Amino acid sequence: MTVAIHVNHLTRKFNDLVAVNDISFEIEQGEIFGLLGPNGAGKTTTLAMLSTMLKPTSGSATVNGMDIEHNEDGVRKSIGIVFQDQSLDEELTAWENMDFHGRLYRIPGDIRNQRITELLALVELGDRKDDIVKTFSGGMRRRLEIARGLLHRPAVLFLDEPTLGLDPQTRNHLWQYIATLNKEHGITIILTTHYMEEADRLCNRIAIIDHGKIIALDTPANLKDGIGGDVVTIKSSDPSAIVAALREPWVSRIEQHNGQVTISLQNAEQHVSTIVTLLNRDGIAIESISIHKPTLEDVFLSFTGKTIREEEADGKANMRMYHKMMRR
Amino acid sequence: MDIIYTIWLRNMKRYVRSKSRIIGSVSMPLFFLLFLGFGLNSVVQIPGMDENYVVFLIPGMIAMSVLFTSVFSGIQIIWDKQFGFLKETLVAPVSRLEIMLGQTAGGATTAFIQGVIILVISVFIGLNSQSITGFLIAFGFMALIGIAFTAFGIAIASRMDDMTGFQLIMNFVVFPIFGLSGALFPISSLPPFLIPLTLIDPLTYGVEGIRYGLTGSSQINPVVSLAVLGGFTVAMTIAGAYLFRTIKS
Numbered sequence: 001m002t003v004a005i006h007v008n009h010l011t012r013k014f015n016d017l018v019a020v021n022d023i024s025f026e027i028e029q030g031e032i033f034g035l036l037g038p039n040g041a042g043k044t045t046t047l048a049m050l051s052t053m054l055k056p057t058s059g060s061a062t063v064n065g066m067d068i069e070h071n072e073d074g075v076r077k078s079i080g081i082v083f084q085d086q087s088l089d090e091e092l093t094a095w096e097n098m099d100f101h102g103r104l105y106r107i108p109g110d111i112r113n114q115r116i117t118e119l120l121a122l123v124e125l126g127d128r129k130d131d132i133v134k135t136f137s138g139g140m141r142r143r144l145e146i147a148r149g150l151l152h153r154p155a156v157l158f159l160d161e162p163t164l165g166l167d168p169q170t171r172n173h174l175w176q177y178i179a180t181l182n183k184e185h186g187i188t189i190i191l192t193t194h195y196m197e198e199a200d201r202l203c204n205r206i207a208i209i210d211h212g213k214i215i216a217l218d219t220p221a222n223l224k225d226g227i228g229g230d231v232v233t234i235k236s237s238d239p240s241a242i243v244a245a246l247r248e249p250w251v252s253r254i255e256q257h258n259g260q261v262t263i264s265l266q267n268a269e270q271h272v273s274t275i276v277t278l279l280n281r282d283g284i285a286i287e288s289i290s291i292h293k294p295t296l297e298d299v300f301l302s303f304t305g306k307t308i309r310e311e312e313a314d315g316k317a318n319m320r321m322y323h324k325m326m327r328r
Numbered sequence: 329m330d331i332i333y334t335i336w337l338r339n340m341k342r343y344v345r346s347k348s349r350i351i352g353s354v355s356m357p358l359f360f361l362l363f364l365g366f367g368l369n370s371v372v373q374i375p376g377m378d379e380n381y382v383v384f385l386i387p388g389m390i391a392m393s394v395l396f397t398s399v400f401s402g403i404q405i406i407w408d409k410q411f412g413f414l415k416e417t418l419v420a421p422v423s424r425l426e427i428m429l430g431q432t433a434g435g436a437t438t439a440f441i442q443g444v445i446i447l448v449i450s451v452f453i454g455l456n457s458q459s460i461t462g463f464l465i466a467f468g469f470m471a472l473i474g475i476a477f478t479a480f481g482i483a484i485a486s487r488m489d490d491m492t493g494f495q496l497i498m499n500f501v502v503f504p505i506f507g508l509s510g511a512l513f514p515i516s517s518l519p520p521f522l523i524p525l526t527l528i529d530p531l532t533y534g535v536e537g538i539r540y541g542l543t544g545s546s547q548i549n550p551v552v553s554l555a556v557l558g559g560f561t562v563a564m565t566i567a568g569a570y571l572f573r574t575i576k577s
């Protein structure tokens with residue numbers, strides 16, 4: 001297997017803030033690799049460095065064998081990118097946006113026209129090709145951006161929050177496209193998301209990133225197995241008492257946060273009645289109890305002690321969201 | 329060259345589609361011509377010129393139209409920044425210089441066309457030049473003004489994050505450049521303390537050059553005008569290219 005992306009102690013600071021903090025990983029050719037993390041985790045900053053739009057403070061990286069600092073043009077030729085924020089010309093038609101891109105990447109006229117036709121058909125925009133982008137819905141714009149990113153046949157495709165703000169149906173559709181692109185065209189894909197489900201469904205491997213650091217990196221299955229079995233969640237007014245009451249050998253992990261206790265254990269179905277009995281004996285009231293197979297949300301919780309949503313309620317992240325919205 | 333053409337082409341497409349902008353930017357110089365020109369026609373006598381005030385004003389209005397359109401076209405890069413489109417161009421394997429030159433070519437062409445529209449209208453309100461060479465000379469000066477001030481707009485846009493500074497630039501840079509240029513009055517009739525200001529205003533040489541082309545007479549030798557405006561255009565293009573090189577999306 002050849003390496004598509006090699007990241008070596010990459011760091012980026014903005015004044016005092018360390019947005020990306022000494023991250024290292026490798027992505028193999030043909031992989032779908034996910035960067036999963038809350039707002040402000042450093043996902044976009046990482047992609048900006050890998051796509052030569054931002055200089056690293058320290059560390060290095062190669063994309064398709066080319067150094068991001070010393071061979072910018074080579075990197076740019078090898079990559080396609082769909083930015084987090086829209087980057088279409090709204091006054092132009094879908095076709096004209098594609099055509100502009102094709103010319104910028106110096107694709108000869110006949111090949112350009114043929115590919116644009118193919119790609120617009122792929123993202124089901126063939127019949128809207130001569131409409132001004134201003135008249136497109138969010139999902140249509142996103143599909144157009146993905147088609148555009150593929151026009152010059154990049155070896156690596158960067159997708160920054162490809163389905164952010166889309167309805168579930170459109171999102172499902174896009175997931176299918178992405179999976180097909182990867183399977184049929186062998187394109188290496190690196191995508192960022194804060195949707196657990198998206199990362200779980202699409203990615204061969206996931207790096208969980210928080211406060212600029214990679215805190216876990218593995219296949220979704222391995223990450224979830226690492227939790228130690230199934231997950232039992234109990235809501236109660238006295239979570240600490242539950243933690244104290246359940247010091248049993250079959251509990252592989254027990255944590256409380258936010259009036260909620262999360263227990264990891266093997267074969268939860270067999271133990272759940274024991275749990276209820278133990279809590280009853282100690283007179284602890286249970287508001288609700290549930291069992292589920294571990295999700296990436298549980299993985300995130302076990303590594304950070306917070307759910308991704310709590311993390312996003314963080315003041316700084318909010319300020320930034322606010323900032324972004326004001327800029328529109 | 330392909331890249332410059334690509335960016336120029338996009339500018340042209342956007343220009344042709346913005347009907348309201350075309351009409352909007354023609355209306356101000358036209359308004360000046362009709363009201364100022366005809367209003368002051370009987371009152372103002374330009375020394376050393378047989379023509380009436382309207383004819384004196386025409387080159388100034390053409391220059392004004394080119395000036396405003398080109399500064400505006402250059403500054404449009406800020407919108408590309410805000411709407412995110414600039415990223416699409418910056419991440420492509422093309423040099424910043426090509427992007428900047430394409431944008432300059434696009435803006436200058438737009439501005440030139442706006443100037444030509446005023447010129448054509450002028451033919452109907454009293455401009456009676458028959459000399460093809462004269463028109464060509466005027467076209468040359470219009471093109472130079474267009475290039476220089478689009479590059480100027482790009483230079484400004486490369487250092488601004490949003491449109492808040494735009495009004496400031498208009499009020500304290502662009503309007504003074506226009507007001508001091510001899511577009512509205514002959515240089516020789518200014519009070520002496522204002523003359524140096526007029527002479528350091530690059531647009532003065534553009535207006536005088538166009539005036540020489542269209543009316544056959546000017547207060548500054550057209551060769552001097554060409555040299556000064558030409559030099560200014562080169563300087564602005566270099567400054568614009570230099571600042572654009574470090575633009576952040």
Ligand SMILES: Nc1ncnc2c1ncn2[C@@H]1O[C@H](COP(=O)(O)OP(=O)(O)OP(=O)(O)O)[C@@H](O)[C@H]1O
Nearest residue numbers: 014019037038039040041042043044045046194320
């Ligand atoms: N140009 C900048 N100047 C200063 N700080 C920045 C800049 N860009 C990003 N940051 C900061 O760096 C941190 C990481 O931002 P980044 O955009 O990489 O996060 P993200 O993981 O993409 O988040 P999101 O899910 O909101 O897109 C944030 O704290 C952000 O405020």
Ligand SMILES: [Mg+2]
Nearest residue numbers: 043044045084
């Ligand atoms: Mg981001």
